[in-house]
Amino acid sequence: MALVEKTFNDGIGTITLNDQKNLNALSTHLVDDIIAALKQLKTKETRVVIIRAPEGVKVWSAGHDVKELPTGMIDPLTYNDPLRRLVRELQFFPHPIIAMMEGSVWGGGCELVMSCDILIASDKSTFAITPAKLGVAYNLSGVLNFMQNISFPVMKEILFTAQPISAQRAVQIGMINHAVPVEQLEEVTLKMANVIKKNAPLSISVIKEEMRVLAKAFPLNPEDFEKIQGNRRVVYNSADFKEGVSAFFEKRTPVYKGE
Secondary structure: OOOEEEEEEOOEEEEEEOOHHHOOOEOHHHHHHHHHHHHHOOOOOOOEEEEEOOOOOOEEEOOEOHHHOOOOOOOOOOOOOHHHHHHHHHHHOOOOEEEEEOOEEEOHHHHHHHOOOEEEEEOOOEEEOOHHHHOOOOOHHHHHHHHHHOOHHHHHHHHHHOOOEEHHHHHHOOOOOEEEOHHHHHHHHHHHHHHHHOOOHHHHHHHHHHHHHHHOOOOOOHHHHHHHHHHHHHHHOOHHHHHHHHHHHHOOOOOOOOO
C-alpha cells in the first residue's frame, strides 16, 4: 500500500505523507514512495510541488524511523540511508518544492523540510532536531544542510539542547519562511505556488541548481573528513548510543555517561 498520495492540478503537484499510523516516520517504505512520487512529477508540465501531511495532523513527521536504526557498531546515517536519499532527490529536483507544515516536525523531518525550497508552517507548529537525545552523531551533509538555514550560534543551541522551537521563532531565525494561522495555511501555500508557477520555469530551475552548487562549495581536507568519520564510529560503538536507542523504545529518559 502506498504511504503517500500524489495529485497534480494545473502545474502544481502535491505529495501528501499519509503514514499516520507511524506519525510519518521516515521509513524506507515511506521514503521510497515519496521519491517515486517526485520522479513522476519530474516533467515539464510541473511548475511547483507541495509536500504536506493530511489536514489536522498533530505530527507532520516524527523524523527518522528509529526502528530501522542499527543498535550499534554500524553508522546508521550512510550515503544510502533513506533520509540521505530523499534529501538528494529534493535538492536535485528541478522545480521549486514548498513544504507545507501543520503539526510538529521532529529530527530527520526537519532536515526533510529544510531541504525543500520554501517552508510555510502553521503558527502552532514546532520544530525539534533531536540526534543528541538519541546519542546519534549526525553526518556531515546533514549538518551542512542545517548550516545553510540557521546561523551558527542558533544552530548549536538547537542541536545541543534538542528542544523544540516555535514556528514564530523559526521565522525569526530564518529557518522557515512563514508561520500562519492553521486555517490560512493551505490558502497561503497555494497562493505562493500560483505566483511561482507564472514565472519562467527554465530560469527558476537554473537558479535553484546554482544555489545548490554554491551552498555546497565548502572545501574539506581529506584528513579532517577521515577524523570526523573516525569520531562518528566511536559514537556508534559507544554504550551511550545503545542507551539512547533503548531509552527511546522503553519511553524513558536516557542516562548518558560519555562512554
